[in-house]
Amino acid sequence: MSHSDDHPPLAREELPDDTAALARYLIGKLVVRDLPEGSGRIVETEAYVVGDAAGHGFRGMTPRNRSLFLERGHAYVYLAYGISFMLNVSSETQGTGTGVLIRALEPLEGIAIMRLNRGVERLRDLARGPGRLAAALRIDRSLDGLDLCGEGPLWLARDGTETGAIGQSIRIGISKDAERLLRFYLVGSPFVSGAASLNR
DNA sequence: AGTGCGATTGACT
C-alpha cells in the first residue's frame, strides 16, 4: 500500500493555476508519504494568494521561502513558532510566491506509524492541524522544495471516493489580511481543525 | 550583531 503504483501522483497540469482554486481543488485529494506507508485525505486548506500580506512570499524571495516561488505542485515546508513544521503546496507559475497550506488530514493508511510519530492514540488527533499532520507523516525541512507531482517520498494523489460539501471561512492564526475567506474545509468532517463556529 | 515575532501546540485554570 501507499506505493506510487497504488496512488499515482497528480499531474501538474490538473492543478488549477489560481491559488484559491487550488486550495479548493485539494480538498478530498490525498497526501501520500513513503513511511514506507502512510496517507491521508486532505480535509482543510488555506490559500495564500497574490498580493496577500499574510503570505510568506509577499515581500519577495528569501532563503526560507524560495520553494514558494517554484512552479505549482512543489513542497514549501517551514518551521512555525520553533515548534511545528507546516506543509504547503506552491501555486501558480514559477516566480510567483504563493501557495496552499495543508491544515488537516483524515488518516487513511499507516495509522499505527502516525500514532508512534505523534505519541497519541486518538485517530481524530493524529493529523488535525498543520503541525500535527507534519509530525504524523514526518515532514520536515528536508522535504522543502520536493516535487509533489513526482515519485515519493511525499506526493499528492487522487482519492476514489466522492468529496462532500466544501465550506469556506477566514484563515486561522494570522493578523494581516485576516478577513479574507481563503480557508477551505470539508463540511462535517471531524478531522478539521479550528473552532466549531468556523466550520459551519 | 541584536531584536522581535510568528500560517501552533499542549498543558493547565
Next chain:
DNA sequence: GTCAATCGCACTA
C-alpha cells in the same frame, strides 16, 4: 477559556 514553550529568520542598524 488562558498561556508559555521554542527557534529560525527577517528586519533594522
